Amino acid sequence: MSATQTRRQPIQRLTIVAPATQAAAAQPHEGALVLVGINHTTAPIEVRERLAIPAARLPDAVRALTQQPGIREALILSTCNRVEFLTLQDQPGEETTRSLLRFLHEYFAVPAAIVEPHLYEFREREAVRHLFRVASSLDSMVVGEPQILGQVKEAYSVARQAGTVSAALDPLLQRAFSVAKRVRTETQIGSSSVSVASVAVDLARKIFGSLHGKTVLIVGAGKMSELAARHLIQQGATSILVANRTQERAAQLAGQVADLISMQLANGPIAIHGAGLACTTEVVPFDQLHAQAARADIVLTSTGSEHPLFDPTHGRQFLERRRNRPMFFIDIAVPRDVDPQMNQVEGCFVYDIDDLQQVAAAHLADRGRESAAAEKIVGSEVDLYLQRLQVREAVPAIVALQQNAESLRQAEIARTAAKLAASAEPLTPAQQAAIDALTRSLTAKLLHPQLAALRKKSE
Amino acid sequence: MTLLWLRFAVLLYGIAALAVLPAALYERPRWRHIAVPATIAAIFFHFVSLAETLNAAHHRLPVETHELQSFLALLLALAFLTVYARYRSVSLGIFVLPIVFLLATLAAFRPGEETFSTPIRNGWIFLHIVLLLAAYAALVVSLMASLLYLIQERRLKRKPSNRRWLATLDTPLETIDQIALKSLLFGLPCMTAGLLIGSVIAQADYGAKYFSDPKILLTFGLWIAYVAMIFIRRLSGLRGRRAVYLSSFVILVVLFVWAANQFSAVHRFSTP
Numbered sequence: 251m252s253a254t255q256t257r258r259q260p261i262q263r264l265t266i267v268a269p270a271t272q273a274a275a276a277q278p279h280e281g282a283l284v285l286v287g288i289n290h291t292t293a294p295i296e297v298r299e300r301l302a303i304p305a306a307r308l309p310d311a312v313r314a315l316t317q318q319p320g321i322r323e324a325l326i327l328s329t330c331n332r333v334e335f336l337t338l339q340d341q342p343g344e345e346t347t348r349s350l351l352r353f354l355h356e357y358f359a360v361p362a363a364i365v366e367p368h369l370y371e372f373r374e375r376e377a378v379r380h381l382f383r384v385a386s387s388l389d390s391m392v393v394g395e396p397q398i399l400g401q402v403k404e405a406y407s408v409a410r411q412a413g414t415v416s417a418a419l420d421p422l423l424q425r426a427f428s429v430a431k432r433v434r435t436e437t438q439i440g441s442s443s444v445s446v447a448s449v450a451v452d453l454a455r456k457i458f459g460s461l462h463g464k465t466v467l468i469v470g471a472g473k474m475s476e477l478a479a480r481h482l483i484q485q486g487a488t489s490i491l492v493a494n495r496t497q498e499r500a501a502q503l504a505g506q507v508a509d510l511i512s513m514q515l516a517n518g519p520i521a522i523h524g525a526g527l528a529c530t531t532e533v534v535p536f537d538q539l540h541a542q543a544a545r546a547d548i549v550l551t552s553t554g555s556e557h558p559l560f561d562p563t564h565g566r567q568f569l570e571r572r573r574n575r576p577m578f579f580i581d582i583a584v585p586r587d588v589d590p591q592m593n594q595v596e597g598c599f600v601y602d603i604d605d606l607q608q609v610a611a612a613h614l615a616d617r618g619r620e621s622a623a624a625e626k627i628v629g630s631e632v633d634l635y636l637q638r639l640q641v642r643e644a645v646p647a648i649v650a651l652q653q654n655a656e657s658l659r660q661a662e663i664a665r666t667a668a669k670l671a672a673s674a675e676p677l678t679p680a681q682q683a684a685i686d687a688l689t690r691s692l693t694a695k696l697l698h699p700q701l702a703a704l705r706k707k708s709e
Numbered sequence: 710m711t712l713l714w715l716r717f718a719v720l721l722y723g724i725a726a727l728a729v730l731p732a733a734l735y736e737r738p739r740w741r742h743i744a745v746p747a748t749i750a751a752i753f754f755h756f757v758s759l760a761e762t763l764n765a766a767h768h769r770l771p772v773e774t775h776e777l778q779s780f781l782a783l784l785l786a787l788a789f790l791t792v793y794a795r796y797r798s799v800s801l802g803i804f805v806l807p808i809v810f811l812l813a814t815l816a817a818f819r820p821g822e823e824t825f826s827t828p829i830r831n832g833w834i835f836l837h838i839v840l841l842l843a844a845y846a847a848l849v850v851s852l853m854a855s856l857l858y859l860i861q862e863r864r865l866k867r868k869p870s871n872r873r874w875l876a877t878l879d880t881p882l883e884t885i886d887q888i889a890l891k892s893l894l895f896g897l898p899c900m901t902a903g904l905l906i907g908s909v910i911a912q913a914d915y916g917a918k919y920f921s922d923p924k925i926l927l928t929f930g931l932w933i934a935y936v937a938m939i940f941i942r943r944l945s946g947l948r949g950r951r952a953v954y955l956s957s958f959v960i961l962v963v964l965f966v967w968a969a970n971q972f973s974a975v976h977r978f979s980t981p
Binding site: 441457 | 865866868881882883884945946948949
């Protein structure tokens with residue numbers, strides 16, 4: 251069963267992925283590289299949440315893992331979609347796998363019967379490949395999402411501080427970061443937005459460029475509009491108008507938005523780039539909606555109104571008052587709050603929830619296509635990594651062989667020189683040089699087949 | 710040899726004009742790594758060619774038709790690079806680079822004849838020519854930016870039924886609008902200064918009768934149209950289709966002025 255098949259199909263029991271011969275051939279470390287875990291494809295949320303480790307407990311958990319018998323190095327990656335244990339073990343075998351399971355059982359107090367059916371296990375080459383895929387966001391629920399690389403880096407940082415990664419896992423993880431970077435640079439796997447809110451922000455940026463200093467009007471105080479507003483504020487929109495039929499709810503949302511803006515100003519990019527901008531939130535009375543809407547560059551609507559709130563006549567009036575500066579309507583209400591004909595008005599851009607979802611789906615499909623190219627990069631990087639490791643491991647053997655031969659040669663020359671010195675006819679310097687050259691040449695020729703075999707094996 | 714450099718520049722402009730299409734229209738940003746270096750190299754060879762041409766012709770300013778075409782192409786290519794440096798956008802190249810390619814090709818393969826027939830005061834005439842060509846280049850850039858605005862607007866308004874619907878240009882709508890307006894604002898002082906210098910020279914050499922020539926009058930009409938266009942754009946925030954119409958009208962006046970130059974009895978000089 252291939253690694254990919256293992257990942258896609260629900261696993262009924264712990265599966266050893268790499269065949270024994272392949273694992274032995276590709277074993278890159280002294281010890282065995284084993285990755286065990288669960289993710290969104292193999293385990294339901296009920297199981298994942300039982301294994302999830304809060305960030306504060308991660309150093310303790312990873313130290314506890316390395317204290318298990320047979321485990322030399324370890325890293326734990328715990329996100330909302332996966333919990334994975336990357337370990338370097340003394341020797342491969344069922345015993346060390348059992349010690350990992352024992353750790354899960356003891357540390358999480360979860361019966362093995364609950365976890366085991368959802369676990370996957372990768373060894374050696376397949377473990378390297380899986381790690382590269384995870385870091386490159388090829389194994390994520392939303393392929394190409396950027397957070398996972400940061401999460402792997404965070405896990406690495408924790409493990410490093412805890413002293414649980416060293417000679418074997420350290421270079422492997424560094425390589426995984428490089429591979430992820432290469433995948434993002436050479437493919438367009440993460441170039442487009444795949445959530446409704448981020449698509450809306452992307453579209454706004456295609457119209458206005460930077461959103462710094464732009465005014466957003468939120469009409470209706472639903473959860474979705476709050477989420478989209480959050481994205482817009484994160485991109486720099488700092489003047490927010492809120493209109494809702496219920497004035498109290500509008501004031502409440504305006505308060506939440508004001509808090510968010512304050513946080514952005516304190517920590518975010520606005521503090522750097524938008525110094526001097528007026529950052530305000532304002533409640534607009536609902537009966538003033540049409541009078542005030544022209545102030546907004548972006549109108550975000552999500553009311554429960556049965557009839558459109560904005561029609562093309564409104565659009566033309568807004569544009570006239572705005573001296574033709576464009577307006578972007580993000581209509582996430584069902585039924586729609588903005589008449590679709592508004593999109594025909596020059597300078598008005600209207601996207602409803604279906605449009606946004608279709609864009610997100612199209613981007614997701616694009617990412618799927620890009621992931622084929624990314625898989626090729628990961629495949630070649632796995633080969634390259636293992637090859638380099640094997641070359642590196644062959645070097646000490648080659649050096650040892652050469653040193654041994656040289657010391658034998660020196661000893662033999664010294665013995666012969668001592669014998670000749672005792673006789674009446676010691677060697678002249680020219681004869682000594684000739685003997686030295688002869689023995690060097692003989693040693694090199696005798697060693698050549700062994701050295702060639704070692705080098706070939708490591709390639 | 711000078712034509713060889715120019716033909717090499719033409720080849721590079723052609724490559725840049727093709728490479729800019731996937732970069733700007735199909736969201737393939739890596740193509741800009743071909744388009745931009747090709748344009749820079751082309752500008753270098755173009756400059757060398759123009760300098761050698763003027764040197765060989767023993768004058769320091771472009772006065773022959775092919776020299777003017779070549780110089781205008783060089784200014785447009787520089788405008789494209791300036792916009793790229795300022796906004797990191799290659800979209801303008803969709804239109805500007807083919808025009809540069811065409812103008813440079815005309816200069817490289819169809820050397821024109823003398824346009825000027827009176828002795829030239831090198832310094833002031835040079836300024837007159839350069840400033841007017843810069844104003845024309847700014848006008849062309851503004852028109853092209855207005856066309857880009859239309860394309861971007863259409864693409865943003867298109868619904869996502871088509872898979873490639875979102876292959877929008879790499880430049881936001883408002884940035885395109887800024888490019889259009891700023892290039893106009895750059896062109897106006899160039900055109901004003903260019904016309905003033907030309908008028909002073911004409912007044913000194915020919916007197917008031919020079920200004921009764923229809924071609925000269927048309928040139929001043931062009932200046933009024935230019936000012937009116939900027940005024941309307943600023944006052945009403947004109948964008949999109951109507952901005953294209955307005956810019957096209959002024960470009961048409963420019964072409965009339967250019968064509969009138971071929972038939973006018975005045976404004977013809979010879980090189981020393």
